[in-house]
Amino acid sequence: MFIIPYFGKFNNYFQLFLNSCEKNPDFDWLIFTDDKRAFNYPSNVHVYYTTFELLQERIKHLFDFDIILHQPYKLCDYKIAYGYIFREYIRDYEFWGYCDIDMLFGRISKFITDEILTQNDRILERGHLTLFRNCEQINKLFMNDHKALFIDYRYAFTTKYCCHFDEFEPWNQVMQDMKLRQWVVPIFADISSDSYRFVLEYGNHKKNKQIYLWRDGILSRYYLENGKIYQDEWCYIHLQKRKMILEDSIDNMEYWIVPNKFIAYSEAGHMEKFIDMYGIDEFYLNRKIGRIKEILENILNGALLFRIKRIRIRDK
Template sequence: MKTAFLCPYFGKFPKHIQLWLNSCGTNKDTTFFIFTDDKQQLDYPDNFVVNYTTLEELKAVFQKKFDFEICLPGIYKLGDYKPLYGYLFEELIKGYDAWGYLDVPDEICGKVSDFVNEEAFSKSDKLMARGHMTIFRNTPEVNRRFMADTGEDFDYKDIFSSDHFYNFEEIAKGSINWVYRKNSWPVNLLDDAVADVSGLFFDFRRSCVSEKLEYYRPSKAPSIYAREDGKIYGYFLEKGKIVKREYLYVHFKRRKMDINVPLESDKYLIVPTGFEPYQNVTPNIIKQYAKKKLFYNVFGEEVKKSISRKLGKTNGR
């Protein structure tokens, strides 16, 4: 299955960007289209297509697809546009079986084809329900589903003509996931494939989305992750024994990650404090890195951003 990821990103790339590029680069049957104004010299893998542009120029491209004036005043608003990328970049992704969006600054990718395949799409045209990664079957009908009834007193024209952030990418009422529910289009949540580390805690606690479109945490088991053999693995200490599971990607929610490995690395540990040299994972290694903290400043920052966005006062990430 040929998959295209569409990744607008404006501003300076994070310090670990080469690690992210390397993790995507091993997926040779997947193409990553980057739209950015950061022109720093990076070692882009062969499956990347880089388009240097600005947010204003991208807005002008988007505007051509609508018969009303759209609003894209800052990068924060791009989150609302993510579920539209299949429509907005329709010509670009011709020939691909699926398309998706994913976050650049706070995740590391595993082996896409282990999870994104015809089996995963067998009963649904949409995989996952999160703003940091969601994948759609690439058809004209699917790419226009964002225009359907939202189930709320607003529709897509209200969303994209407003500077308000509706969180259309995720599980807020009226979002793309509620559009699918309202119109009885099934979604394959792929929860067992997603290592979405909660932003509420310093230690890694995986967050999931239920069929009711509510977040929940399935386990408090101490855990760390690793990038090895082109894949992402989670190591969980359950009842004194290590359980190893493969994931499509790990999302670490805007953490300030220390980089203690060479940027060209493709094998390393991913722990709450950052990226560490790879070593065989033992119970003691997990315990070493899975310590809890009573106060975690990232959570407070996320709450502030959420409040600001609701008030329409921010144009930051």
């Protein structure tokens, strides 16, 4: 069960996201939102219409101190606590997790197999998708005061700065010391938001010229290397902070994913030229301006104090 609280309008390719969920019947999604527009929700995606204010109250009542949850983006710090916050919704599930909506799934079960689920307590570690075993020890993991954590949940829940508490590298050490099992393998295409062309953030699979194809539930990458075209398959693609153009002509069951737009499968033509065309980098002015604004806002919300705490714990 993937839990997604999302407030505001869904992005323009949200239906493509839902279609990719539908192709993964072994998994369920639970969405809390105030966007009541008509979408074709598949049977494994359960939507609850609510407001951000009601969710704020729900979370506030779970803690004995005054939390800060002033905007929806701040929910990123609460992701690791979703198993505790939404526990009545996940009673019948062996695993719970979270994911973003600016992504498209391939065949999840091909990568996250029953064997991997049986043998591990945490699957992956990034904020765009992580799974946890549904048990009290794991669901309260966020309350741990392990010495490796340079801030605790009380700090993360009481600052306006988005600490990305769920993605802390020290959680790996915490889980190891607690004898909890984890599987962290880069099975995803996490596309960098700092480059116009598609460049992967993580892993040893970075290619200069690459595009993706989603076809009937299978996500494939095509890339050029030494004049040859290669293909590989991925669990999901994460299009973080990208405004994507959705062409009216695309078939929802097969389309190309290229820098900043989805295009019809039939438009590929000569594959080598097609890949080469979308492998050209461009000056990404809008992203550069947006990044400057992010930095200034982060400073105002407490980013400097957060970084000082991190430096101090590393120097000990």
